[in-house]
Amino acid sequence: MEYADRINRIPPYLFAEIDKTITSKRKSGVDVISLGIGDPDIPTPKEIVESLSLASQKTVNHRYPSYEGMIGFRDACAVWMKNRFNVELNPESEVLTLIGSKEGIAHMPLAFVNPSDVVLYSNPGYPVYEVGTILADGIPVPIPLESENDFKPDLSAIDIKTARKARIMHLNYPNNPTAATVEKEFFSEVVSFAKEHDIIVCHDAAYSEVSFDGYKAPSFLEVDGALDVGIEFHSLSKTFNMTGWRIGFAAGNPEVIAGLGKVKQNVDSGVFQGIQEAAITALNLPATIIEKNNRIIQARRNLMVDGLSRLGWKVPKPKATFYLWIPVPDGSPSIDFAKKVLDETGVVVTPGVGFGKYGEGYIRIALTQSEQRLKEALDRLEKLE
Ligand SMILES: Cc1ncc(COP(=O)(O)O)c(C=O)c1O
Numbered sequence: 001m002e003y004a005d006r007i008n009r010i011p012p013y014l015f016a017e018i019d020k021t022i023t024s025k026r027k028s029g030v031d032v033i034s035l036g037i038g039d040p041d042i043p044t045p046k047e048i049v050e051s052l053s054l055a056s057q058k059t060v061n062h063r064y065p066s067y068e069g070m071i072g073f074r075d076a077c078a079v080w081m082k083n084r085f086n087v088e089l090n091p092e093s094e095v096l097t098l099i100g101s102k103e104g105i106a107h108m109p110l111a112f113v114n115p116s117d118v119v120l121y122s123n124p125g126y127p128v129y130e131v132g133t134i135l136a137d138g139i140p141v142p143i144p145l146e147s148e149n150d151f152k153p154d155l156s157a158i159d160i161k162t163a164r165k166a167r168i169m170h171l172n173y174p175n176n177p178t179a180a181t182v183e184k185e186f187f188s189e190v191v192s193f194a195k196e197h198d199i200i201v202c203h204d205a206a207y208s209e210v211s212f213d214g215y216k217a218p219s220f221l222e223v224d225g226a227l228d229v230g231i232e233f234h235s236l237s238k239t240f241n242m243t244g245w246r247i248g249f250a251a252g253n254p255e256v257i258a259g260l261g262k263v264k265q266n267v268d269s270g271v272f273q274g275i276q277e278a279a280i281t282a283l284n285l286p287a288t289i290i291e292k293n294n295r296i297i298q299a300r301r302n303l304m305v306d307g308l309s310r311l312g313w314k315v316p317k318p319k320a321t322f323y324l325w326i327p328v329p330d331g332s333p334s335i336d337f338a339k340k341v342l343d344e345t346g347v348v349v350t351p352g353v354g355f356g357k358y359g360e361g362y363i364r365i366a367l368t369q370s371e372q373r374l375k376e377a378l379d380r381l382e383k384l385e
Pocket residue numbers: 038099100101102103126172176204206234235236237243247248
């Protein structure tokens with residue numbers, strides 16, 4: 001069977017390889033501690049689960065949902081954006097329900113990219129920016145995130161010809177995998193750049209609510225002119241520990257929202273209304289629920305940063321996300337180091353190169369295990385040769 005060229009152009013999925021190794025280790029009796037995957041271990045708040053339970057019994061919810069999502073959910077998104085970021089949105093035209101933000105990010109290029117158009121995407125980064133572009137026959141061009149620039153792209157370094165061919169630019173703050181954050185001034189620079197080159201900005205805000213020490217991440221849509229040039233992807237996955245539920249939303253420029261909506265009308269039939277009703281409950285929960293969650297992750301962050309620093313690893317303390325982005329301690333290629341750690345200790349860390357070539361030289365640790373398991377991981381890492 002021959003695959004289409006666009007499938008063959010998708011880069012190898014390093015994480016599938018790692019998953020295979022983990023499965024075989026577990027089969028051979030190793031107690032693997034995975035610090036690899038960004039999937040919260042803490043359960044979804046009970047209010048949300050109870051809300052789904054009730055909503056699932058309403059027969060009206062057993063039928064096809066609307067393509068763009070229930071107006072009740074989109075209203076709740078708009079109110080949440082207003083309360084959280086002071087961003088005013090029209091829920092009818094400026095909010096679109098998504099089957100998780102991944103789905104929206106993956107479909108964006110199908111709406112706006114013609115063959116040979118360029119899509120700029122931050123690298124290292126969430127692999128879907130690049131793969132979504134490939135699936136739309138566009139040309140993905142990485143913009144490096146480097147420590148010298150606090151993992152912010154240097155927009156002035158983007159070649160002018162490339163910028164002219166670009167239709168979309170994917171950015172993500174708080175950032176996966178580097179855990180970097182930005183302030184509004186950076187987003188203002190992005191708006192000017194996008195206006196100058198007529199580029200649609202897609203800002204991925206999946207980790208906007210996971211932050212510590214009083215830090216609050218800004219929304220791209222807060223800055224003047226942002227609504228003219230782009231949209232923001234929001235996810236309930238990390239905010240409310242709902243990765244399995246598959247719900248998120250896109251918010252921003254109405255023409256961009258309409259274009260993405262057009263693709264979706266033709267490839268999916270929306271999100272189960274029971275889940276949308278539960279998501280309304282989530283968005284209306286008091287902020288204390290998110291704060292409590294963040295306190296748990298903050299304690300884990302402190303534990304790991306202190307513990308790994310004692311081992312001589314250089315570990316920056318992130319203000320947001322549940323990731324630690326760490327220079328490879330022995331300077332070896334990140335894949336070799338991750339393999340060695342797994343073989344010698346049964347602990348899974350992710351090689352930075354899995355997030356793109358500019359991720360080489362780093363490993364990522366996800367704080368998605370209990371303190372007890374993290375302590376066990378630290379004990380084992382201490383014995384690393
Ligand atoms: C940066 C980033 N964006 C988007 C997503 C997708 O989230 P979801 O599709 O669950 O909303 C993830 C998931 O890990 C992510 O790390």
